[in-house]
Amino acid sequence: MVVENLADDVKKVVERWKDKEGNLIMVLHDIQDHYGYVPREAALEISRQLDQPLARIYEVLTFYNYFKLQPPGKFNISVCLGTACYLKGAAALIEEVTRVLHIKEGETTKDGLFHLQIVRCLGCCGLAPVITVDGKVYSAVKRADVMEIIAEHSKNHGQK
Ligand code: FES
Numbered sequence: 001m002v003v004e005n006l007a008d009d010v011k012k013v014v015e016r017w018k019d020k021e022g023n024l025i026m027v028l029h030d031i032q033d034h035y036g037y038v039p040r041e042a043a044l045e046i047s048r049q050l051d052q053p054l055a056r057i058y059e060v061l062t063f064y065n066y067f068k069l070q071p072p073g074k075f076n077i078s079v080c081l082g083t084a085c086y087l088k089g090a091a092a093l094i095e096e097v098t099r100v101l102h103i104k105e106g107e108t109t110k111d112g113l114f115h116l117q118i119v120r121c122l123g124c125c126g127l128a129p130v131i132t133v134d135g136k137v138y139s140a141v142k143r144a145d146v147m148e149i150i151a152e153h154s155k156n157h158g159q160k
Helices: 006-017 023-035 040-050 054-063 083-087 090-101 143-157
Strands: 075-080 114-119 131-133 136-138
Touching: 006 023, 006 040, 023 040, 023 054, 040 054, 075 090, 075 143, 083 090, 090 114, 090 143, 114 143, 131 143
Parallel strands: 075 114
Antiparallel strands: 075 131, 131 136
């Protein structure tokens, strides 16, 4: 999503919510719906237009897991850390994704290809431990499988 009309985009959203109570969170929701995340420039612009301290905006953004501060990747990797997956070694899968892609939870690779998120139960505990990539489910994943899963998605994008 292009951020070049950012001030205008923010203005439209602020106009919609400015007289409503609890408007900050609604503005942030709309901005994330629009861009897929909340760019820092948008947070600055919201701060200016809503006359709220930037620190307050980041307080809200970091309190709710829902908000993303980085652009989503082309592929979104979700590693389940719910109880069943945790007990079957999901923590090692997160370590492996982090090792291979050099990103932590909530981050996107520099090339914009992969974004890592950790989720709590994908509703298929019998398949634990589970990873999904853009909704495609990988079951009973072992640490050694992680590289292959990543390669499957990056092979057409000039990566290993
Ligand atoms: S705990 Fe991972 S799918 Fe339920």
